[in-house]
Amino acid sequence: MLLDSYVLGASGGFNGGDIVFQLAMFIILLALIKKFAWGPLMGIMNQREEHIAGEIEAAEASRVEAKKLLEEQKLLLKEARTEAQTLIESAKKQGEAQREEIIVAARAEGDRLKNSAKLEIEQQKEQAVSAIREQVASLSVLVASKVIEKELSAADQEKLINEYIQEAGEKQ
């Protein structure tokens, strides 16, 4: 009796109803789970998958963008640096040139001033000499007329004057 109950199917005949019921319940359960759990959950899982894929793609894209921008910035920086370099260079050159120019101009001005001063001095000297000469002539005429007022012919007088003038010119 005890052993009998362990034997397969010993619990009394063939339970056809159980088979039908089990099958029906399982199929109903399958349908219900598919409708209420599996479908929505699969949907959300797919949605999440897509979301993650999208996020990864976006991250990748923004990384590429950032890289590109960085390259651009680097290039710009480099350009700016070279530009600054050339600017400094040209400024230096210009300064050099200007210095040279100023020096040359100053030198030329100096020379010009010196020359004009020399010229003026020469002129003044000339004037002074000619003035002195006139005075000397008139003085000597005066002196001679005073000394030889009495008996001197006109010819002798002239001769004398000329000698004086000559002397005066040589002494200068």
Next chain:
Amino acid sequence: MDHGAPLIKFMGLTFNLSNILMITVASVIVFLIAVISTRRLAMKPTGMQNFFEWVMDFVKNIINSNMAWKDGGRFHVLGITLIMYVFVSNMLGLPFAVTYNHELWWKSPTADPVVTLTLAAMVVGLSHYYGVRVKGLKGYGKDFFKPMWFMFPLKIIEEFANTLTLGLRLYGNIYAGEILLTLLAGSLATGFLGHAVAVLPTLLWMGFSVFIGAIQAFIFCMLTMVYMSHKVSHDH
């Protein structure tokens, strides 16, 4: 142990009312778990949704280990339902058994060979159905003569053996577990010494039965997918 079963006859079929009850209870529990865990779906899963997604992934891995997803994807719901139903059924008989009028009412539905063999026959039948549907009648028929023509009788036997082993393995494991639990619990009723002696083995056996129940659910689902892949996959 040797309790009777509440049998009734209805429309020429014999119904075991305790089976009916327990099948319904197990189905309702599985359905409730499924519905509760998917009631509030979110992109960032929490709580029960995590659990159910884990179950889905678990079954998906089982399927993927047997066949390509494009072949096996259609069995996903079947696998989830099977593994959860079998697991819940296995657990139902563990905490207690209820007898009324010397008739056993509360037990694991999977501790009855009728139920497990029904499930097994359903699985094998489905595998044949999908075999025909996927490969066509010709491809399906050819599979019986592979790899050699004289394997044909063995192939035929295999189908029945598959059904029997799939169902009886589950039944045997769970039924044996319940028998032993009943024996241990029965010994609790023999006085103080009986209590003292039986408590530890009962606890141990309960823990082990939980383990066995989980393993058997997994094996049932796994073998289902193995049989399906035999019929459906093209590289076999």
